[in-house]
Amino acid sequence: DTGVSQNPRHKITKRGQNVTFRCDPISEHNRLYWYRQTLGQGPEFLTYFQNEAQLEKSRLLSDRFSAERPKGSFSTLEIQRTEQGDSAMYLCASSLGGGSGDTQYFGPGTRLTVL
Amino acid sequence: LAKTTQPISMDSYEGQEVNITCSHNNIATNDYITWYQQFPSQGPRFIIQGYKTKVTNEVASLFIPADRKSSTLSLPRVSLSDTAVYYCLVGVRTNAGKSTFGDGTTLTVKP
Numbered sequence: 001d002t003g004v005s006q007n008p009r010h011k012i013t014k015r016g017q018n019v020t021f022r023c024d025p026i027s028e029h030n031r032l033y034w035y036r037q038t039l040g041q042g043p044e045f046l047t048y049f050q051n052e053a054q055l056e057k058s059r060l061l062s063d064r065f066s067a068e069r070p071k072g073s074f075s076t077l078e079i080q081r082t083e084q085g086d087s088a089m090y091l092c093a094s095s096l097g098g099g100s101g102d103t104q105y106f107g108p109g110t111r112l113t114v115l
Numbered sequence: 116l117a118k119t120t121q122p123i124s125m126d127s128y129e130g131q132e133v134n135i136t137c138s139h140n141n142i143a144t145n146d147y148i149t150w151y152q153q154f155p156s157q158g159p160r161f162i163i164q165g166y167k168t169k170v171t172n173e174v175a176s177l178f179i180p181a182d183r184k185s186s187t188l189s190l191p192r193v194s195l196s197d198t199a200v201y202y203c204l205v206g207v208r209t210n211a212g213k214s215t216f217g218d219g220t221t222l223t224v225k226p
Contacts, residue, residue, distance in 0.1 A: 004158070035216075041218055042202055043202075092158075103161050104161070106158030107158050108156075108157055109158050
């Protein structure tokens with residue numbers, strides 16, 4: 001399968017714990033995006049990378065959230081001191097970037113439940 | 116940011132053509148229009164993208180009038196498996212954070 005993959009698919013944690021999610025983009029894609037989606041809403045942009053550089057962050061990305069993309073390949077999204085309001089689906093997408101190929105392709109998401 | 120407005124829900128029957136319209140009155144010159152389909156507990160799946168006039172692929176057509184303030188996704192001969200949420204996304208292809216998803220249109224296809 002050459003699509004975007006995300007791990008884990010589901011995560012249940014207790015309030016106050018730290019969690020980390022991983023995203024593996026399509027191999028030739030140099031752009032990688034993170035979104036958050038709550039029930040009944042469309043995806044909300046969190047941040048995006050061009051290769052290893054984090055170029056944009058949403059106001060939704062509080063100090064407890066951090067994302068990295070070492071070496072411009074996979075990316076991790078960490079949430080520290082989780083709160084119940086962090087419960088959501090976290091989606092990753094990737095795209096070629098620039099020119100005519102900037103369509104975003106999404107992974108299956110990681111569903112986070114904070115108890 | 117270009118805000119989009121879509122109907123919250125639509126019903127159809129198998130075999131019918133479905134047209135979902137998205138309004139984007141403040142679309143910018145460089146913005147493209149992209150439609151995604153999303154099933155429960157899955158990530159959005161790209162359907163079609165366009166800038167103006169008409170675009171057609173193997174699954175859908177996208178109609179964009181000259182003023183580009185709206186767009187219509189056309190799904191020919193829908194089946195039960197087309198029941199999903201459809202999102203219209205407007206944004207500059209090379210400016211990722213400036214694209215915003217609305218709340219989508221829930222399409223229910225009935226037998």
